[in-house]
Amino acid sequence: MNTEKEISCWSRALYLSLEENPDNYEKIFANLKASLGKKIIYLPAIIKKAEMIYNKEKKAKLYISHDFDKEDIIKKIKEKFKGIDKIEDEIDRDLLAGFRLKTKDILVKASLKDTLIKLKNKIYGYN
Amino acid sequence: MSGLEINWKILLGQIVNFAILFFALKLFVYNPLLSLLKTRREKIEEGVNKSKQAEEKLGQIRDLKEKMERENEAKKKEILLKAQEEAKKRSEELVKKAEEEREALLLKAQKEAEAIKEREAEATKKKIIDNAFLLTEKLLKESIDATKGKEISEDFLSKIKV
Numbered sequence: 001m002n003t004e005k006e007i008s009c010w011s012r013a014l015y016l017s018l019e020e021n022p023d024n025y026e027k028i029f030a031n032l033k034a035s036l037g038k039k040i041i042y043l044p045a046i047i048k049k050a051e052m053i054y055n056k057e058k059k060a061k062l063y064i065s066h067d068f069d070k071e072d073i074i075k076k077i078k079e080k081f082k083g084i085d086k087i088e089d090e091i092d093r094d095l096l097a098g099f100r101l102k103t104k105d106i107l108v109k110a111s112l113k114d115t116l117i118k119l120k121n122k123i124y125g126y127n
Numbered sequence: 128m129s130g131l132e133i134n135w136k137i138l139l140g141q142i143v144n145f146a147i148l149f150f151a152l153k154l155f156v157y158n159p160l161l162s163l164l165k166t167r168r169e170k171i172e173e174g175v176n177k178s179k180q181a182e183e184k185l186g187q188i189r190d191l192k193e194k195m196e197r198e199n200e201a202k203k204k205e206i207l208l209k210a211q212e213e214a215k216k217r218s219e220e221l222v223k224k225a226e227e228e229r230e231a232l233l234l235k236a237q238k239e240a241e242a243i244k245e246r247e248a249e250a251t252k253k254k255i256i257d258n259a260f261l262l263t264e265k266l267l268k269e270s271i272d273a274t275k276g277k278e279i280s281e282d283f284l285s286k287i288k289v
Contacts, residue, residue, distance in 0.1 A: 110283035
């Protein structure tokens with residue numbers, strides 16, 4: 001196994017362990033150090049990679065139609081979609097109204113533009 | 128009457144001479160001449176017979192020729208009739224084939240015209256729908272402000288079920 005692949009494996013393991021037991025982070029790190037042994041030099045890289053995985057897994061992108069106060073909406077989204085910690089927002093006027101939410105796994109289409117596209121496809125008989 | 132007396136010796140001599148002449152003539156002239164005449168008559172009869180046979184054969188040949196001519200004429204007529212029928216049949220077939228091809232072409236053209244018509248209708252319909260949606264989008268874009276946008280976003284969000 002090459003170094004990069006090994007670091008990826010350790011990073012994924014660290015991320016999953018911390019996600020399952022966030023309170024036991026000290027114990028998790030102690031175990032990791034013990035397991036790494038002479039490869040302790042990889043630790044910074046493993047932590048950095050785990051952070052990247054965290055950002056990738058927990059981050060979402062929110063596209064909104066207008067520049068309104070979106071704190072309420074972001075709060076409600078975080079409540080509805082568990083596991084999203086960080087939301088980046090971007091204005092997309094083509095949505096007309098509503099929003100689109102894009103995470104690592106899902107794409108929520110909740111805009112008038114998407115409603116119109118759905119309607120158009122229904123008229124064309126594509127669905 | 129001494130001048131008119133019969134001299135029996137001379138008479139006998141004359142009779143003998145006559146008999147000898149008779150037999151000699153019969154032997155050397157009459158019989159060969161008769162035989163010659165008989166042969167000639169036979170030849171003439173043979174010639175007449177042959178002539179009759181030839182006449183008969185000629186008649187037969189003439190009959191045969193006439194018969195053959197009649198047959199040939201009939202055959203010729205039959206062949207001509209057959210050829211005419213064949214030509215008529217082929218002509219009818221050609222006409223029929225041409226008619227079928229014409230109908231097939233007509234049908235194909237009709238189908239193509241219908242397909243084009245349908246495609247045009249479909250394209251027009253699509254264009255109308257696209258334009259209607261573009262217009263709707265434009266109107267919505269112009270009429271929805273930030274406040275309304277927020278309301279709609281919240282409405283969408285409230286309807287999402289996770």
